[in-house]
Amino acid sequence: MSTSSDPGSGGQIRPDGVAPGDHKFPTCYRHPGRETYVSCVRCGRHACPDCMRSASVGQQCVECVGEGARSTRQARTAFGGRPVTGAVVTWTLVAINVAVFLVAWVRPGIINDLAMVGYFPYPATSPIHGVAAGEWYRLITSAFVVPGAGLNGLGFVDILFNMWALIFVGPALEGLLGRARFLAVYLLSAIGGAVMYYFLAPPYAAAAGASGAVFGLFGAWFVVSRRLRLDTRGIVMLIAINLALSFFWHNAIAWQDHIGGLLTGALLTAAYVYAPRQNRALFQAGATVLLLALIVVAVVVRNGQLAGGGF
Numbered sequence: 001m002s003t004s005s006d007p008g009s010g011g012q013i014r015p016d017g018v019a020p021g022d023h024k025f026p027t028c029y030r031h032p033g034r035e036t037y038v039s040c041v042r043c044g045r046h047a048c049p050d051c052m053r054s055a056s057v058g059q060q061c062v063e064c065v066g067e068g069a070r071s072t073r074q075a076r077t078a079f080g081g082r083p084v085t086g087a088v089v090t091w092t093l094v095a096i097n098v099a100v101f102l103v104a105w106v107r108p109g110i111i112n113d114l115a116m117v118g119y120f121p122y123p124a125t126s127p128i129h130g131v132a133a134g135e136w137y138r139l140i141t142s143a144f145v146v147p148g149a150g151l152n153g154l155g156f157v158d159i160l161f162n163m164w165a166l167i168f169v170g171p172a173l174e175g176l177l178g179r180a181r182f183l184a185v186y187l188l189s190a191i192g193g194a195v196m197y198y199f200l201a202p203p204y205a206a207a208a209g210a211s212g213a214v215f216g217l218f219g220a221w222f223v224v225s226r227r228l229r230l231d232t233r234g235i236v237m238l239i240a241i242n243l244a245l246s247f248f249w250h251n252a253i254a255w256q257d258h259i260g261g262l263l264t265g266a267l268l269t270a271a272y273v274y275a276p277r278q279n280r281a282l283f284q285a286g287a288t289v290l291l292l293a294l295i296v297v298a299v300v301v302r303n304g305q306l307a308g309g310g311f
Contacts, residue, residue, distance in 0.1 A: 026039075026046040027046065028046060028047050028048035028051055029045045029046060029047055029051075029061070030047065030048075030051050030062075031048055031050070031051070034048040036048045036049075038052060038059065040052070040059065040060050040061040040064055041055065041058035041059060041060060042055075042060045042061070042064040043060075043061065043063075043064050045061055047061045047062075053065045079176060079177055079178070079181070079224075079272050079273045079275075080178070080181075080272070080275065080280045080281055080284060081176070081177050081178015081179070081180065081181050081182075082178050082179070083175075083178075084174060084175060084178065084179055087170055087171035087174045087175070088174075088179065089170075089174050089179045089182055089183050089186075090166060090167065090170030090171050090174050090182075093166060093170070093186060094163050094166055094167065094170075096144060097144055097159065097162070097163060097166075097210055098159070098163065100144045100145055100146075101145075101146050101155070101159045104145055104146060104155075105155075110145065111145050111146075111147065111206075111208060112206070114137075114138065114141035114142060114144070114145045114208070115138065115141075115142050115145060115147070115206040115207060115208040116131075116138050116139065116142035116194050116197055116198070116206065116207045116208060116254075116257075117129055117130040117131070117135075117138060117203070117204070117205075117206045118130050118131055118132055118198050118201070118202075118203030118204070118205075118302070118306055119131070119132035119133060119203040119204070119306040119307065120203070120204045120206075130203065130306075131198060131299065131302075131303065132203070132302070132303045132306035132307045133307070136299065138194070139190075139191050139194040139195065139198075139299070140187065140190060140191055140194070142190075142194055142207060142208045142209075143190035143191075143193075143194070143208075143209070143210050143212060143213050144210065145208045145209070146158050146159050146208060146209055146210075147206075147207070147208045147209060158209050158211070159210075162209065162210040162211060162214050163210075165214045165217070165218070166210070166214060166217065169217045169218065169220075169221045170182075170217065172221070173185070173217060173220055173221060173224065176224055177220075177224075177269070177272060181272050181284065184268065184288050185216060185217065185220050185265050185268050185269055185272075186213050186216065186217065187213070188216070188264055188265075188268055188288070188291060188292065188295070189212060189213045189215065189216020189217065189219070189220075189261040189262075189264045189265040189268070190210070190212050190213035190216070190261065191264070191295055192212065192216065192260045192261055192263065192264025192265075192291075192295060193211070193212020193213065193215065193216065193254075193256075193257035193258065193259075193260035193261030193262075193264065194207075194212060194257060194260070195260060195295055195298050195299060195302075196212075196256045196257060196259055196260025196261075196263075197212075197254050197256040197257045197260060198299065198302050199256075199298070199302055200256040201254065201256050203306050207254040207257055209254070209257075211253075211254070211257055211258055211261065212254075212257040212258060212260060212261030213261055213265075214261070215239075215242070215257075215258045215259075215261040215262040215265065216261040216262060216264055216265025216266075216268075217265060218235060218238060218239050218242075218262060218265070219239075219261075219262040219263065219264075219265035219266030219267075219269065220265045220266065220268075220269035221235050222235050222236065222239070222266060223266050223269040223270050223273060224269060224273055227273040227274065239262065242258070243255070243258065243259075243262075246258045264291070267291065268287065268288065268291055271283070271284060271287035271288075271291075272284050272287070275287070
């Protein structure tokens with residue numbers, strides 16, 4: 001006794017007696033014409049091999065794989081930054097500082113154009129220079145030039161110590177904070193140090209060097225060590241020795257810049273490492289903006305004092 005076959009099946013019958021194309025056979029949710037018995041372990045939908053991806057357990061459809069990638073939490077450092085491989089920011093800052101040092105060695109005049117000067121009234125025939133005269137860029141450019149650049153002067157000692165200190169603490173801090181937060185600490189420490197110098201030093205006295213930013217990293221490392229309950233005696237000793245040297249040679253070293261950078265770096269890092277886990281990134285960004293706003297207000301106030309003849 002013969003059994004009639006479905007016209008579109010080519011005369012083939014399934015072992016269970018159901019012909020291909022019958023609605024009883026599951027089909028791919030993306031390709032209805034493809035029969036499949038494989039289903040996604042996550043959503044349960046049937047999918048053909050082209051729409052399946054291997055997972056840790058079984059297989060998942062392409063949509064569940066994409067949704068999982070979007071919902072998977074990105075890895076973060078202990079303080080909310082993205083994990084980094086290599087100290088890219090640290091070595092970039094070292095390269096910039098060394099490059100500017102070499103340029104200033106060849107063209108010493110560039111130091112006068114970039115150094116930190118509050119308000120220096122040149123003779124009437126020449127323009128007035130300084131931050132109070134609108135040259136705000138000096139607050140940050142002064143951190144990348146070195147006074148007395150040259151291999152035989154104080155400039156070489158300054159660049160050598162600052163780059164050693166940057167390499168000493170930079171990579172570890174960059175790894176813990178993440179690149180963006182580490183760079184923010186470095187730059188705002190540099191500016192904070194310049195602002196402290198702006199208020200406390202004579203407005204006509206020029207200053208330059210990365211010491212403010214480096215002291216900011218010292219302050220950051222102290223705060224991070226306290227937060228992680230690490231031994232802080234080494235960094236405290238390093239800070240104390242350098243501050244002592246700054247005061248001892250106060251005629252040659254801008255101690256105001258060092259203190260300003262130290263306080264700025266410590267405060268900003270404290271906001272980063274003690275930020276609540278909930279909305280941590282928003283809190284950290286707000287702290288950064290708030291600190292920058294306070295710096296701007298301070299500069300505006302000092303500008304008014306100097307430009308208004310209060311010096």
